[in-house]
Amino acid sequence: MSRRLKVLQLQGSYNIGISGLAEQIIQGLPTDRVEVVNAFLSSAPSEAPVQSVASRTVYFDLSQSQLKGLRLKALFRLYAFCRAESFDVVIAHRFKPISLLMLLNRWLNISLCIGVQHGVGDFDRAYRRWETRRLLTGNWRIVAVSRAVYEYLLNCGGGFTAANTLRIDNAIDIQRAESIQLSRQQAREALGIAPEPFIFGAIGRLVPVKGHIYLLEAFALIKDDHPNAQLVIIGEGRTRAELEHGIERLGLQGRVHLVGDRNDAQQYVKAFDVFMMPSLSEGLPLAMLEAMAGHLTVIGSDIDSLKSILEDSQGYLFPVKDVPALAEQMEKVLSLSAEELQAKGSSAYAYVCRSHSIADYQQHYRDLIEQISITEALPHG
Incomplete structure (x- = not known):
């Protein structure tokens, strides 16, 4: 592809640990080939966040109540944003952003969606496992941040397999x-x-x-x-x-x-x-x-x-x-x-x-994202 890949990195709210790791992913990507937009479902944090090297940062200002139940406003806002921006890749951190993107990508058809699972227990509910089995299509890759999370995902019955789930251990700078x-x-x-x-x-x-x-x-x-x-x-x-x-x-x-x-x-x-x-x-x-x-x-x-x-x-x-x-x-x-x-x-x-080298961590994400440089699109469905 001659143009730069356009990547959305989506988080629920700013968290100094997870958001710091998300920033490390961006810093590991070549700016001549990849453009990254940071987005948060919540409002901007009161404390000063880590200065991002992303091209820009967007806050959707959604309340906790708007991220529960049917989440219609959240789904509409996120769908309109992604449709207008035409992202090639989305990286969604934690359950809520992953869940929203799984629903929306039935219509958005983003080529590569990466869901990063930072803990265990998100799929203990039978309804969540059923929904994920239906929505986990071939253009999704789920990243587990540790061996424990990887084994939990493979064994929880949510449709996670060795083909769509991989392990990239969290790291520190x-x-x-x-x-x-x-x-x-x-x-x-x-x-x-x-x-x-x-x-x-x-x-x-x-x-x-x-x-x-x-x-x-x-x-x-x-x-x-x-x-x-x-x-x-x-x-x-x-x-x-x-x-x-x-x-x-x-x-x-x-x-x-x-x-x-x-x-x-x-x-x-x-x-x-x-x-x-x-x-x-x-x-x-x-x-x-x-x-x-x-x-x-x-x-x-x-x-x-x-x-x-x-x-x-x-x-x-x-x-x-x-x-x-x-x-x-x-x-x-x-x-x-x-x-x-x-x-x-x-x-x-x-x-x-x-x-737990940050350089290895960045390389793993770079390799995953740059799959899209090799093939115009991943298999869907």
């Missing part, structure tokens, strides 16, 4: 991560943490699936034997009240700190001595990879998306929801010398550099 990391002293000062304690730290939304309550209960088992240890959780969400009650119930006042949301939370990872991820479910854990870029030892649950990462990086695993086992792993880390702890952090850093 290690160079950027290192450039924004505050020093240990700066990070602790910014979070209001004293310089002396040994800090177990976690970053994530305060929601049940992140497993923070199990982390509190495990910390309660070791706190008396390790008076210099403290726990810090960066994030905000609907389980804050439950966690605050847990802190009081377990006698953890002054030892556990819920410091709330922080923009670009990865800059604070060096405030921690050990990074914790007690999640019950994850797609691919960017927060853990970011902690590894800060040379931190990591402890996580043995869910599928974490297990291989922790094994390959010499981290510490415990059976999900197993509070005594989690406390035992925390005890093991506390028994390490400073040199041993540093060596564990170096192993984690080497792993993330080896296995």
Whole structure:
């Protein structure tokens, strides 16, 4: 094709993690052959988003209510936009944008549609599986961001197969991560943490699936034997009240700190001595990879998306929801010398550099998108 490919990258709302990865896809595409338009179903975020290299960014300003039920306004607005722009490729991130494009592409007939699935559970509902089986035509490719998401899709009964589904693990820009990391002293000062304690730290939304309550209960088992240890959780969400009650119930006042949301939370990872991820479910854990870029030892649950990462990086695993086992792993880390702890952090850093390179991530998407340069259109239906 002599003209540049025209690509739409569609997201629901701005999310610093997912939107940052979406921007990396754009940055990996050759501007002489590809033009990218960024679009969000929601309004512009209140915080300043990452400056995009896309040709332009569009916000549809749709409310949450307009993205539920029949979604007629959302479908009409998106259809008119895509029809006017004549995109060759659409990349849709997460379930809602994918679902809308699956419905609309019966009429739009876009040559290549890429749906990026960032987590598990979206197709647990029978209706969603039935709808996807009907709409997943030959011009769709579904990208799973981790082994756990890939296996979930293939086994959920939604029509996902090895022919239409592939795995491109999420990655991080290690160079950027290192450039924004505050020093240990700066990070602790910014979070209001004293310089002396040994800090177990976690970053994530305060929601049940992140497993923070199990982390509190495990910390309660070791706190008396390790008076210099403290726990810090960066994030905000609907389980804050439950966690605050847990802190009081377990006698953890002054030892556990819920410091709330922080923009670009990865800059604070060096405030921690050990990074914790007690999640019950994850797609691919960017927060853990970011902690590894800060040379931190990591402890996580043995869910599928974490297990291989922790094994390959010499981290510490415990059976999900197993509070005594989690406390035992925390005890093991506390028994390490400073040199041993540093060596564990170096192993984690080497792993993330080896296995989650942003350059490889960009190349995989570039190869996928440039299929359209080889053939005028993919087979439909």
